[in-house]
Amino acid sequence: MDLMQTRIREFRAKRGMTQAELADRVGVRRETIVFLESGRYNPSLRLAHRVAKELGTTIDALFSFGDEDDYVVREE
Amino acid sequence: MDLMQTRIREFRAKRGMTQAELADRVGVRRETIVFLESGRYNPSLRLAHRVAKELGTTIDALFSFGDEDDYVVREE
DNA sequence: AACATATGTTATATTTATCTCACACAAACT
């Protein structure tokens, strides 16, 4: 099935934001965030964008697929 | 309804690639590319990623939503 | 121990993306 990686949880934690809070601000159900964080589904581009925006980052920074040469979770 | 902007056509043209070609490489139907280029639907993140990759760019460079401060189509 | 809060799960329903097929149109070429 080839799931994707996401750093949503990492970014969300950095902001001290709860799943429910994020879901709320983004306008989806909390369960949707759960599924997103575990990579179990493939959001629409628009949803990905809203999430990235709420977390103060970009889509490309937030999600990654198996095909990148250089995906690393860097701490800062 | 609030459509999104995309530079797919621009990038595709730059590469001299046809809609059918792109569809093919990306693994979708040509009609899907037509709809994407006209912003009439909201691809899955994975599809957006595949398209960006085939066009040698990133998702964030390829798509934009009404909420950016600074979206410009720049020529290079 | 009881309670509250944050997270995870499972099943079903609804909405939307994408497929499929068929046709239409314009431009370029023979």
Added chain:
DNA sequence: AGTTTGTGTGAGATAAATATAACATATGTT
């Protein structure tokens, strides 16, 4: 004029995202 090539459109079918609701678990707090 006819043919090819690239692009656009529309309707119906299928697959996948998201909603909804209900329950489960873990952790922290009193």
